[in-house]
Amino acid sequence: MSKVYSDATAALDGLLFDGMMIAAGGFGLCGIPELLIDALRESGVKNLRVASNNAGVDDFGLGLLLQSRQIKKMSSSYVGENAEFMRQYLSGELELEFNPQGTLAERMRAGGAGIPAFFTATGVGTVVAEGKEHQDFDGRTYILERAINADLSIVKAWKADESGNLIFRKTARNFNVPAATCGKVCVVEVEEIVPVGAIPADGIHLPGIYVHRLITGTHQKRIEQRTVRAKETA
Amino acid sequence: MSWDRNQMAAIAAREAQDGWYVNLGIGIPTLVSNHIPPGVSVTLQSENGMLGMGPFPFAGEEDADLINAGKQTITELPNSAYFDSATSFAMIRGGKINMAILGAMEVSEEGDLANWMIPGKLVKGMGGAMDLVAGVGRVVVVMDHTNKAGESKVLKRCTLPLTGKAVVDRVITNLGVLDVVPGGLKIVELAEGVSKEQFRSATEAAIVD
Numbered sequence: 001m002s003k004v005y006s007d008a009t010a011a012l013d014g015l016l017f018d019g020m021m022i023a024a025g026g027f028g029l030c031g032i033p034e035l036l037i038d039a040l041r042e043s044g045v046k047n048l049r050v051a052s053n054n055a056g057v058d059d060f061g062l063g064l065l066l067q068s069r070q071i072k073k074m075s076s077s078y079v080g081e082n083a084e085f086m087r088q089y090l091s092g093e094l095e096l097e098f099n100p101q102g103t104l105a106e107r108m109r110a111g112g113a114g115i116p117a118f119f120t121a122t123g124v125g126t127v128v129a130e131g132k133e134h135q136d137f138d139g140r141t142y143i144l145e146r147a148i149n150a151d152l153s154i155v156k157a158w159k160a161d162e163s164g165n166l167i168f169r170k171t172a173r174n175f176n177v178p179a180a181t182c183g184k185v186c187v188v189e190v191e192e193i194v195p196v197g198a199i200p201a202d203g204i205h206l207p208g209i210y211v212h213r214l215i216t217g218t219h220q221k222r223i224e225q226r227t228v229r230a231k232e233t234a
Numbered sequence: 235m236s237w238d239r240n241q242m243a244a245i246a247a248r249e250a251q252d253g254w255y256v257n258l259g260i261g262i263p264t265l266v267s268n269h270i271p272p273g274v275s276v277t278l279q280s281e282n283g284m285l286g287m288g289p290f291p292f293a294g295e296e297d298a299d300l301i302n303a304g305k306q307t308i309t310e311l312p313n314s315a316y317f318d319s320a321t322s323f324a325m326i327r328g329g330k331i332n333m334a335i336l337g338a339m340e341v342s343e344e345g346d347l348a349n350w351m352i353p354g355k356l357v358k359g360m361g362g363a364m365d366l367v368a369g370v371g372r373v374v375v376v377m378d379h380t381n382k383a384g385e386s387k388v389l390k391r392c393t394l395p396l397t398g399k400a401v402v403d404r405v406i407t408n409l410g411v412l413d414v415v416p417g418g419l420k421i422v423e424l425a426e427g428v429s430k431e432q433f434r435s436a437t438e439a440a441i442v443d
Contacts, residue, residue, distance in 0.1 A: 027282045027319070028305040030298065053319070080358035081305075089357075098357075101281065102323025102365035109320040120327065121368040125346075125399030128364060158299075170316055172299040174283050177318035205318075221298035227306040229290040 003164045003214045004193060008039035011187050011213040015152055016045040019072075023108055023150035023183050024052035024062065025176030028081070029224045031168070032061045033154040035189045035217045040154075041068055051075040051148050051182075053104060053175050055085045060222055066094070075148070077101035081224065100128060103145050105178050110147035112181025112210070117146045153183025156219070157206070160190045161199050164208030173205065180210045187213040235427025236379075236408040244269040245423075246335050246376050246406050250276045257281060257326070257366055259336035260304045262376045266335055277313065279331055281362040283322045286314030303362065323362070327369040334370040336363065338377045338405075340392045343439035345402040345414035347375065348394035360397060367398035379407035379436050386438040388412065388419065409433050418442040 005011035022040075026032030037056075040048075041064050048071045055074055056063035065071050066084050073095035079085050088094035099107065100122045110118050119142035123129050133144040155176045158169035166188065168176060180186045193216045237245065239262050247269035250256060257279045258266055267289075270276050278287040280302045287302060288309035296307040325331060340348040347367055350360040367373050380386055388405065404422070405412040410433055411422040418440030424433055434441055 028301065030282070030301050030305070076359060078359035078361040080356075086356060098359050100360055100364035101319070101362035102327055102369075105319035105323050106327075122327065122365045124368065126364060126396045128360075168316075168318075170297065170299040170310070171280070171283050171301055173316055173318045175319045178320040223296060223298050223307060224301070224305040225307065226296055227290045227308075228293040228296065231292055 002162070003208070003211060004162060005213050005215050007217065008035040008189065008215055009042065011215045012036065012039050012043060015185055015187070016040070016043050018045060019047045019049070020045070020151040021049045021051070023148060023153045023179040024050060025155040025174065025179040026052065026054070026061065027171070027174035028054055029056065029061055029222045031156050031172030031174050031176055032056065033156040033189050034061060034219055035215065036154040036187060037061060037064060041065055041070065044070070046070055047072040049073040051104065051108065051150060051179070053077050053101060055079045055082045057081050057224070058084050060220070069093070073097065075099055075104065077104050098128070105175060107145055107148040108175070108178035108182040111149040112178065115147055117144050119144055148182050150183040151185070153180050153186040155180045155186060155188045157188055157190045159192045159194055159199065160188060160211065160214050161194050161196045163196050164188070164211030164214055165199055165204045166190070166206040166208070166211060167199055167203060168205050177206055180206055185212050186210055187215070189215050189217060191219060192216060235425065237425045238408070240265060242376050242406055242408060245411060246374060247271065249333060249335070249372070249374055249404070250274055251332070254332040255279055255285065255330065257331050257334045257370065259334070259363070261337040263335040263337060264304070279325070280308070281322050281326065281366070283317050283319055284314060286311040288314070323365050326362070326365050329369060329371060331370045333372040333374060334366045335374045335376060336366065338375045338387070340387050340389055340394050341375055341377070341402055341405050342389050342392045343414070343418045345400045346392045347373070347397045347402050348392040349397050351395045353395065363397050367401040372403050373401050374404045374406065375402050376406045379409040386436055388437045388439045390439055409436055415442060
């Protein structure tokens with residue numbers, strides 16, 4: 001059975017329904033599944049609950065799904081770069097669940113690993129801990145955080161082989177690994193699909209067991225904060 | 235007289251010990267990497283998934299796949315390593331990072347830290363700050379001693395929502411250096427030209443000798 005689909009719309013066919021929960025990879029605009037986000041926008045699917053560290057910018061990434069009012073709830077750690085997000089949140093149109101970044105990553109990882117909840121010291125004594133079970137272990141207080149299990153994972157990797165084994169590039173790996181593992185179905189977009197065997201087995205970052213559908217296409221890969229140094233002061 | 239941003243960063247850089255893994259926050263903490271003393275080898279962690287963070291790239295060499303936690307383009311070093319976000323925060327929560335240097339809005343005499351949210355104003359989120367203060371071995375705060383209205387940011391109790399409770403070890407401000415100790419804050423060092431009286435009058439928190 002081939003995992004390779006012709007394009008993002010074909011790869012999402014039969015997977016989408018209103019009110020579904022989606023886990024998305026990416027950090028800022030780095031390593032976001034931009035082709036799948038475009039296809040979600042075209043699909044018109046509504047009332048999405050999305051777990052993603054950030055929410056893109058107004059005209060790129062998940063910001064496109066906010067613009068089209070397709071998202072009902074975001075679970076994120078930082079949403080600073082998106083004016084439309086703020087407007088919808090402050091007007092009450094959009095639900096927002098702030099998660100500490102490591103808690104969000106671990107909630108996804110736990111979901112993918114069959115762990116329904118875990119204790120962490122992160123957030124103890126803050127608003128994040130309100131309403132959560134507290135327990136002491138060896139003299140330190142921890143709070144109970146629930147795993148995230150999504151209906152769909154959308155992920156961007158650098159290369160895949162035809163069996164779905166993935167490699168990521170530099171810091172574009174980020175949330176793509178935990179997000180990939182916590183969905184019932186995981187759809188991955190890559191820059192290049194290579195034949196089986198072209199990626200050394202020891203060099204695979206995420207094995208194909210987590211990957212159900214695969215597409216390739218042209219990525220914009222926008223840079224959010226272009227910072228450089230001058231040659232002469234190097 | 236008081237220290238400027240670069241002097242505060244240089245004071246903070248003295249905290250680094252040879253062989254340490256360190257996470258630097260956004261703002262003045264970012265400047266700390268310019269002041270690491272010679273002979274001290276420090277590996278910088280960027281919580282979006284990198285150890286061995288290098289300087290900004292030269293123009294034309296920016297890579298969309300290589301950014302820091304502030305989403306700025308950066309470069310890699312010969313010892314750099316990449317990993318996913320769950321692994322990144324596992325090393326933070328697992329106590330593997332020796333020190334975090336962070337900015338702050340308020341610090342209390344018990345070491346409480348507030349640096350992520352002002353109620354009624356734009357809420358952007360805590361990012362990785364709550365994980366860092368809960369998991370990292372030593373937490374050093376670098377900030378101005380007072381706000382724009384001249385009010386102390388070193389308080390008996392924080393007024394803003396907390397990032398972490400009793401998490402700060404040392405506070406470096408433009409007026410001096412303070413350690414969090416039982417009963418309050420202890421002056422470690424005063425900036426040049428700042429008297430103990432000036433320092434105390436700019437500080438709401440209890441100062442213990």
